[in-house]
Amino acid sequence: MRPTPLHHERISVLIRKQIQDGLLKNGDRLPGEPQLAQHFGVSRPTVARALKTLCEENLLVRRDGSGTYVTHLTSKKAQRGPYIMGLLIPELGDIEIFDPIAKSIAATAEQSGHTILHSETGGYRKPDWEKRILSVCRDYIKRHVQGIFFAPIEGTPAMDATNQKVLRIFSDAMVPVILLDRDYEHFPRRSPYDLVGFDNFLASFLLTEHLIRKGSRRIVFLAQPHSAATVDQRVTGWREACLLHHVSTSSEPATIIADPRDRLTIKDHLVRTKPNAILCANDQTASLLLETLATLNIRVPEDIRVAGIDDAKSAQLARVPLTTARQPCEAIGQCAFEMLLSRINHPDLPHRIMRLAPEIVFRKSTQ
Numbered sequence: 329m330r331p332t333p334l335h336h337e338r339i340s341v342l343i344r345k346q347i348q349d350g351l352l353k354n355g356d357r358l359p360g361e362p363q364l365a366q367h368f369g370v371s372r373p374t375v376a377r378a379l380k381t382l383c384e385e386n387l388l389v390r391r392d393g394s395g396t397y398v399t400h401l402t403s404k405k406a407q408r409g410p411y412i413m414g415l416l417i418p419e420l421g422d423i424e425i426f427d428p429i430a431k432s433i434a435a436t437a438e439q440s441g442h443t444i445l446h447s448e449t450g451g452y453r454k455p456d457w458e459k460r461i462l463s464v465c466r467d468y469i470k471r472h473v474q475g476i477f478f479a480p481i482e483g484t485p486a487m488d489a490t491n492q493k494v495l496r497i498f499s500d501a502m503v504p505v506i507l508l509d510r511d512y513e514h515f516p517r518r519s520p521y522d523l524v525g526f527d528n529f530l531a532s533f534l535l536t537e538h539l540i541r542k543g544s545r546r547i548v549f550l551a552q553p554h555s556a557a558t559v560d561q562r563v564t565g566w567r568e569a570c571l572l573h574h575v576s577t578s579s580e581p582a583t584i585i586a587d588p589r590d591r592l593t594i595k596d597h598l599v600r601t602k603p604n605a606i607l608c609a610n611d612q613t614a615s616l617l618l619e620t621l622a623t624l625n626i627r628v629p630e631d632i633r634v635a636g637i638d639d640a641k642s643a644q645l646a647r648v649p650l651t652t653a654r655q656p657c658e659a660i661g662q663c664a665f666e667m668l669l670s671r672i673n674h675p676d677l678p679h680r681i682m683r684l685a686p687e688i689v690f691r692k693s694t695q
Contacts, residue, residue: 339368339378347387347398354472355501358388358396386675389502397502399675411672413437414468415446416494417479417508418461424640425655426479429508432661433477440665445473458490465497475668476505480512482556488512495521504671506664515560522671524664524682528558528637531653531686532565535607535635538651540573542694544605544633547575548582548597550617551609559609562637566607588616595624604632605694611636611643611652618647618693633694639687649691656684 346352358364364375379396382388389399415433420426430446437444447464449457461481468476476498481487491512498505507523532549539547549566551559563583569575582601586593588608594617608614614636621628628634628648636643639654663682671677 336370336374336377336381339364339370339375340381342368343378343382344385344387352398354398354474355469355503356398357394358398360395394500399502410440410442411474411669412443412445412472413475413477413668414471414473415444415477416449416461416464416468417477418449418457418481419479419483420449424642425509425638425657428657429661429664432658433665436662436665440669445471458486458493461490462493462497465494469497469501469503473503475672476503477508477664477668478505479508480510480556482510483552483554485554487554495519504668504675506668506671508660508664510556510558513557515557515564518681520679522667522680522682524660524667525558525684526655526660526686527683528561529565529568530683531637531688532562532607533569534565534686534688535637535651535653536566536569537573538688538690539605539607539633539635539694540569540575542605542633544603545575546601546603547605547607548584548601548603549607549609550584550586550588550613552587552613553585555609562609588613588620591620591623594620598624598626598632606632606634608634608636611638611640611646611650614650614652614693615642615646618650622647628693629695635694637686639689643689643691646693648693651691651694652689653686654689655686659684 343352359367361372361375365372368375379388379390383390386399388396390396415430417426417430420430434444445468447467449461449464478494480491495505495512505521507521509525511519511523513519536547547566547570549563551563584597586597588594606617608617614634618628618634621632626632634648635651637653639652643650643652663684667680667682
């Protein structure tokens with residue numbers, strides 16, 4: 329004998345109890361409405377009404393074309409904390425700023441009684457790097473993280489596709505993501521994720537103004553291929569300062585995209601643009617450029633002034649100590665943690681960008 333059909337309120341109660349008891353976990357996808365209707369012995373509109381009630385209670389979320397999922401605010405434990413959060417920084421150990429940012433996040437979490445997970449991704453310079461990174465993402469989902477700190481990958485032609493794969497994994501599991509330092513979209517486009525970093529535009533703008541005040545009137549910008557979206561913002565800051573002060577190399581300010589170690593290419597660009605100052609996309613690029621300029625018998629700062637951005641250790645240890653813009657790494661980590669807490673507890677907030685001000689550090693390379 330077929331069981332008596334259940335009312336939509338009774339269906340809501342049954343699904344709600346499964347969520348509260350942990351039988352349905354954060355990120356779990358419910359069966360489709362036809363399957364639920366058959367399971368409960370009711371019509372599809374009755375199931376739809378029950379699911380709508382649970383969505384209004386923020387227990388479920390519906391994604392067009394994907395299905396209905398248990399949202400990350402469902403369990404009592406998630407509502408009161410402590411939270412489990414994951415760090416996903418593929419370039420940790422390769423890009424210097426990420427180490428103090430990660431330490432700041434971990435210290436802030438520990439002080440607040442939360443847990444930060446960190447897994448070795450192998451970085452994109454090692455074999456099977458994408459497979460390793462995606463495996464870490466899936467492992468975090470299995471460990472029921474409530475949020476992720478992610479620094480999008482740069483420096484490789486595959487970066488855009490891999491970044492999108494990473495974000496899709498967490499999006500499908502309804503796990504909020506805070507982007508660190510950079511967006512995965514190229515400036516001026518903006519992705520639908522919270523982001524914490526420093527003001528790349530302002531850093532570049534202020535450094536360019538400093539070079540102008542020092543008397544440089546032909547200032548070029550040097551970046552390496554496949555740079556992050558932050559470099560687009562730095563280019564914009566440099567260009568705006570040049571235009572504001574009517575400084576250019578020809579009809580337009582010159583941007584050089586090249587490996588700073590490529591002696592012949594650098595020499596060719598210098599012959600064509602004849603700069604008396606070069607603003608580099610970061611300190612690593614600037615430090616490598618200094619070595620190349622030395623092989624070309626070009627003196628810094630006497631012949632060409634050079635500046636970088638980030639204030640990495642390489643800026644102080646370079647052949648000529650570099651003028652640069654310092655990133656407030658500890659504050660970035662603290663703000664990122666607070667932003668993720670806010671996103672977990674208030675998932676419907678508009679997406680936000682937090683840019684922290686740079687500190688210009690003056691050294692010999694621009695004297």
